[in-house]
Amino acid sequence: MNTNLQSIIMAFGILNAISFFFSLALYIDNRKIILFKLNCLYWASMVILFLAQGVFGHTETGIIASFCFTPLYVFVLALVTQELFKINLPTIIYKFMLLAGVICTIVYCSLGFSFFISSLPISLTSGLVLLHTSLSAYSKNKDKQISMTGKLFILIVLICGLHVFDFPLLRKNEDFALIGFYIAFLLAIFMSVILPYFIAEETQKNYLLDLEKEVAIKTVELNEANGKLNKVATERQDLILLICHDLNNHLMIQLHFNEYLAELAMKHNFSSLDEKFEIKLGRSQNVLETQRNLTAKINLMSSIDTGKVDVQITNVNLLEALRTNLDLLQTKISDKEIKVTYSCSDALEILADKTLLVNSIMNNIMINAIKFSKNGGSLQIKAISSGDEIWLIIKDYGIGISKSQIADLFSRTKVTTTCGTNGETGTGFGMLIVESMLKKIGGKIDVRSCYNPDFSGSGGTAVCMFFKNAKLKS
Numbered sequence: 001m002n003t004n005l006q007s008i009i010m011a012f013g014i015l016n017a018i019s020f021f022f023s024l025a026l027y028i029d030n031r032k033i034i035l036f037k038l039n040c041l042y043w044a045s046m047v048i049l050f051l052a053q054g055v056f057g058h059t060e061t062g063i064i065a066s067f068c069f070t071p072l073y074v075f076v077l078a079l080v081t082q083e084l085f086k087i088n089l090p091t092i093i094y095k096f097m098l099l100a101g102v103i104c105t106i107v108y109c110s111l112g113f114s115f116f117i118s119s120l121p122i123s124l125t126s127g128l129v130l131l132h133t134s135l136s137a138y139s140k141n142k143d144k145q146i147s148m149t150g151k152l153f154i155l156i157v158l159i160c161g162l163h164v165f166d167f168p169l170l171r172k173n174e175d176f177a178l179i180g181f182y183i184a185f186l187l188a189i190f191m192s193v194i195l196p197y198f199i200a201e202e203t204q205k206n207y208l209l210d211l212e213k214e215v216a217i218k219t220v221e222l223n224e225a226n227g228k229l230n231k232v233a234t235e236r237q238d239l240i241l242l243i244c245h246d247l248n249n250h251l252m253i254q255l256h257f258n259e260y261l262a263e264l265a266m267k268h269n270f271s272s273l274d275e276k277f278e279i280k281l282g283r284s285q286n287v288l289e290t291q292r293n294l295t296a297k298i299n300l301m302s303s304i305d306t307g308k309v310d311v312q313i314t315n316v317n318l319l320e321a322l323r324t325n326l327d328l329l330q331t332k333i334s335d336k337e338i339k340v341t342y343s344c345s346d347a348l349e350i351l352a353d354k355t356l357l358v359n360s361i362m363n364n365i366m367i368n369a370i371k372f373s374k375n376g377g378s379l380q381i382k383a384i385s386s387g388d389e390i391w392l393i394i395k396d397y398g399i400g401i402s403k404s405q406i407a408d409l410f411s412r413t414k415v416t417t418t419c420g421t422n423g424e425t426g427t428g429f430g431m432l433i434v435e436s437m438l439k440k441i442g443g444k445i446d447v448r449s450c451y452n453p454d455f456s457g458s459g460g461t462a463v464c465m466f467f468k469n470a471k472l473k474s
Contacts, residue, residue: 101125130161
């Protein structure tokens with residue numbers, strides 16, 4: 001055998017062996033990915049083909065015998081191409097074609113036909129399979145954006161097909177065979193670089209596609225679950241609203257009945273009644289009033305959560321709203337003889353819903369301030385304009401709020417309620433309603449407090465509400 005030919009075969013063999021072991025290592029790490037398995041089989045077929053060429057390539061019969069391993073390499077390359085480009089190739093037809101080519105070559109060789117005639121069946125069938133594979137890969141993906149690596153791979157498969165055709169002409173002559181092996185060696189070099197890169201590229205692309213599909217499926221499932229949860233939540237909120245409405249009706253009836261009893265007792269001067277009657281009637285009235293307030297606030301919270309609170313944001317004069325709220329609470333303020341002082345410019349206007357501001361936001365904060373102030377105490381109210389915000393600060397000098405209670409003040413899961421200095425009761429929803437209402441109008445709230453339950457030192461709570469400055473916004 002020509003020394004140059006032997007050297008090129010040895011170099012070809014070393015390259016194939018290195019590529020095979022590299023592909024084998026990749027397959028071991030990625031056994032679940034079929035591309036890595038096919039890549040490993042491809043280089044294994046190349047090694048087998050090389051070994052056959054080296055072992056049997058000394059005689060004409062040996063050359064033909066080694067050439068019989070070419071269909072194995074061709075078929076594996078067709079499978080690799082099919083998997084890389086996600087196309088359906090007629091692999092069963094390929095099998096029969098390649099097998100028929102091998103059988104014909106063996107028969108022709110055994111009958112003593114010439115080298116050219118004997119090797120022609122394998123050359124034709126293998127070349128046609130590779131040509132059809134490369135052209136199918138291109139034609140079925142030409143509408144898609146094929147990467148440069150993919151185009152190079154198709155080109156190499158096409159050249160391999162054409163190169164197989166020239167085997168009967170080149171292989172018998174050692175000088176021509178050397179040219180053929182040079183071509184095969186260059187193709188192997190290109191394939192050893194392009195194939196692993198293309199497999200990695202397609203694997204990443206397939207992984208991203210699978211990931212996108214999984215995300216899409218999970219998104220649909222999540223949307224369905226959210227839809228069910230929203231439906232359940234809406235049904236519960238509607239049920240709460242219905243229950244609160246019914247309870248409120250019954251409580252109003254009971255309140256009116258208590259008022260009727262009180263008026264009846266005063267009208268007829270029932271002095272002979274038990275002295276505890278008036279106390280019990282008063283307590284009953286307080287309990288019913290508390291329960292009515294509780295159902296009203298639960299009703300309001302449910303309306304906020306379901307978006308059923310109609311918010312109409314307009315320019316609101318802060319001083320006018322403050323005076324309206326103080327008028328509403330004048331009885332409570334007088335009962336505890338609390339001195340209220342306020343400092344608020346008539347020019348200050350905020351963006352708010354006036355009804356919610358007076359009846360829900362200010363009302364809850366002021367009731368708390370009165371509730372936790374001692375008899376004869378004082379309240380200070382101050383409004384400050386700061387850029388695009390207006391701050392309304394309500395400061396009492398009552399018992400204050402402990403740090404643990406402040407932490408849970410706006411919690412939906414922990415209801416914080418404490419009796420006032422005169423035993424006044426609450427619902428625990430007031431601050432939560434205030435925060436929700438402020439968010440509705442684009443405001444926020446901050447609470448600072450010094451806990452002093454026995455009034456032994458300085459104590460009290462300062463609530464600062466932040467509103468948008470209407471004049472700047474307009």
